[in-house]
Amino acid sequence: MKRKECKRNSKGYGLLGEQLLQSYRRVPYNKHMPSSQSFAARNRVLLGTLLVLLTIVLLAGGWAIPYKFQSFSILYKFGKLKLFLRYGKVIGITVVLLLFYQVLLTSRLKFMEQVFSAGKLLLLHRINGIIITCLIAAHPVLIKASENFTPYTFTKKYYPEFVGIALLLILLILSATAIFRNFLKMPYPRWRLLHRLGATLVLLIVPAHVLWVSDTFKSGLPRSAALTIFTLNFLLLLIVWLKRLFKM
């Protein structure tokens, strides 16, 4: 393995060759993600800052939704139950936005690789994944706490909630297999296939949960914003899969 890395290093991957080597040591599977060297450092910083700012604006906009566009259910909650519901929603919205970024980070779009480098993108993907795992575990706990942990009955009207439970399980499986892949002795190609298919499934079914689980996303600006995010997500996903299938 080391020999292979040295050989690659001697061939050189441009400015970030050494940095990539570091990432190789930590994460051997990023060898397929060379970074571009065409961007000047100044542009890279500028675009990186813009992307971070855009992320902050998006997150702030998302967090404002449960305050600005209150659902009917939030109106019937008081005290700590209201807080639980509101924070549960804020966390849910954050997860959806971070999921969008997960696709962006693994999209291998030239633009992204020029700004961040492949190693950094992978690192961000991992950190983002860990944050999503933590948040996704907290989301249902807070929502159910706001309902005094009243269980759902197995009826059709609760299908968005059950879709949410399915999403939670898939995301937890994806995270667990990513973190404990070595411990689970999963061969890398099999794990990657599972990770890609699972992630695609999550992104395809997450709209069914978000758009129907709460009144907030049934109309108006929140619905339009959610539909825009999901459409972009879907297009990005399509690009990613086309790139993978046709090895572009």
Place this chain on the structure above:
Amino acid sequence: MKRIILALLLFVVMGPFQAMAQEWKLDTAHTNFYFEVKHTYAIVRGQFMDYTGEVYFDPENPAKSKFNFDIKVDSVDTKIGKRDTHLRSPDFFDTGKYPLIIFRSSKVSRGKDNVYIVDGTLTIKDVSKNLSLEFVYHGQKDNPLKPGETVAGLDSRLTIDRLEYNVGDGKFYKMGVVDKDVNIAFTMELLR
């Protein structure tokens, strides 16, 4: 002598069964436990979808009749999942602790015309109250859909104060959001 003792024993054992009116089965597709309550200005309607019942009814001999119902509160349905979850929560029915609404009749008597008075105990959550239900008996006939079967129809209406049964602590009533008076309607089709 043995035969006499046996006959007496049989009479004693079979006595309660002979005393009871004929048993009817609830036609669950056409038996409904509806309720409606005023919400600010509008009326919200709902129903309980899951229940069991034991009905012995003889219009000619009402004293031998019996009406017992167990309604599963988890089956409350107002067509909005979030609202149903709220109704099942400790804010209203607290179904985790009190899964059933129970009605047990103690006496059935005939009122005017085709009206039958069913006295009994209604238990909602931890509160049991005696009340009289007025059942309108619509008659019985051969089931037009299933020859050989008899179908009978009964219905009843009543209004209860939900706060008397601890369904809610009065917070939403004081806010003028959910009224305390709940109209209940049973419609029953019985089969045998």
